[in-house]
Amino acid sequence: MAFVGIDLGGTQLRVAVADDRGRLRTVVRHPTEAARGSQHVISRIVAAVAEALEEDGTAARRVRALGIGLPGPVDPVAGLVISPANLPGFRNVPLNRILTRATGIPSYLYHDAHLAALGEHRRGVARGASEMIYVTVSTGIGAGLLLHGELYAGAHGIAGEVGHIVVQRDGPLCTCGNRGCLEAIASGTGIARAACESAPGTPGSALHGLEHPHAEDVARAARAGDELANAILENAGTYLGLAMGNLVNLFNPQLIVLGGSVLKAGTPLLGPMRRSMNAASWKASRRGLRIVRPVLGDDVGLIGAVEFARLRARHARQA
Numbered sequence: 403m404a405f406v407g408i409d410l411g412g413t414q415l416r417v418a419v420a421d422d423r424g425r426l427r428t429v430v431r432h433p434t435e436a437a438r439g440s441q442h443v444i445s446r447i448v449a450a451v452a453e454a455l456e457e458d459g460t461a462a463r464r465v466r467a468l469g470i471g472l473p474g475p476v477d478p479v480a481g482l483v484i485s486p487a488n489l490p491g492f493r494n495v496p497l498n499r500i501l502t503r504a505t506g507i508p509s510y511l512y513h514d515a516h517l518a519a520l521g522e523h524r525r526g527v528a529r530g531a532s533e534m535i536y537v538t539v540s541t542g543i544g545a546g547l548l549l550h551g552e553l554y555a556g557a558h559g560i561a562g563e564v565g566h567i568v569v570q571r572d573g574p575l576c577t578c579g580n581r582g583c584l585e586a587i588a589s590g591t592g593i594a595r596a597a598c599e600s601a602p603g604t605p606g607s608a609l610h611g612l613e614h615p616h617a618e619d620v621a622r623a624a625r626a627g628d629e630l631a632n633a634i635l636e637n638a639g640t641y642l643g644l645a646m647g648n649l650v651n652l653f654n655p656q657l658i659v660l661g662g663s664v665l666k667a668g669t670p671l672l673g674p675m676r677r678s679m680n681a682a683s684w685k686a687s688r689r690g691l692r693i694v695r696p697v698l699g700d701d702v703g704l705i706g707a708v709e710f711a712r713l714r715a716r717h718a719r720q721a
């Protein structure tokens with residue numbers, strides 16, 4: 403028997419066929435073409451599943467379950483895609499029902515960041531951890547929680563929105579409409595925005611004169627000793643640490659898996675993060691806590707989607 407895992411992002415659609423132990427056998431990747439709307443994207447998903455199965459030499463009836471991760475908010479219980487910002491046209495789309503009907507495979511959706519957490523927990527660096535928090539800081543901030551070794555998604559699948567913890571009252575505007583969310587400050591987008599705002603008034607900085615400084619420009623300038631760049635990363639790191647300290651107090655995790663492209667900034671970000679996390683959390687809550695890097699790389703979402711399909715197939719059998 404086989405499983406299908408799908409990682410549906412705003413730019414890329416990946417589909418994997420995995421064996422009954424969850425090992426990826428065949429992977430196909432295509433552009434999502436999200437701008438063309440939900441009907442178009444759904445037909446691309448169905449076609450990519452057919453292509454992956456054909457390439458793998460597996461008939462759809464040999465597939466036990468299909469797991470699909472996509473950006474939140476989603477309602478996994480109702481099988482609904484609610485309204486992901488980077489998938490225009492998806493509004494309360496009953497994707498479980500649509501994919502089950504179109505592929506003939508029982509299909510289950512979930513929030514992609516939660517599935518990445520599940521992937522690291524089942525097959526990556528977090529194997530065996532009981533209480534674990536997964537946070538990835540790149541363009542946005544994604545996160546997932548595993549409590550007692552199980553995914554924790556809240557009443558409607560929306561839990562774990564670490565990026566939207568408000569850390570600064572009246573702070574910068576976030577994509578969610580609130581102000582002062584962690585994502586608006588410490589994500590790649592937040593760091594780039596801070597650089598855009600402060601570079602024009604800082605003629606001595608390497609960032610001065612760059613038309614659209616990116617988070618990578620800030621990291622590079624900081625490494626070269628640029629004061630403004632270091633201040634921006636210190637600010638981002640401090641707020642990231644504040645949020646993490648609060649998570650530590652709330653969940654007393656044994657493991658935090660912390661990844662994403664923004665962390666490549668290194669010490670100018672991570673030093674302030676550590677200090678701020680320690681200041682914001684109880685020593686007793688941090689006892690034995692390990693902070694580690696993820697190990698699964700780009701396919702983490704696919705691996706998580708396959709693991710979710712295996713999980714759901716097991717539940718379906720028990721039910």
Ligand SMILES: [Zn+2]
Nearest residue numbers: 566576578583
């Ligand atoms: Zn927000």
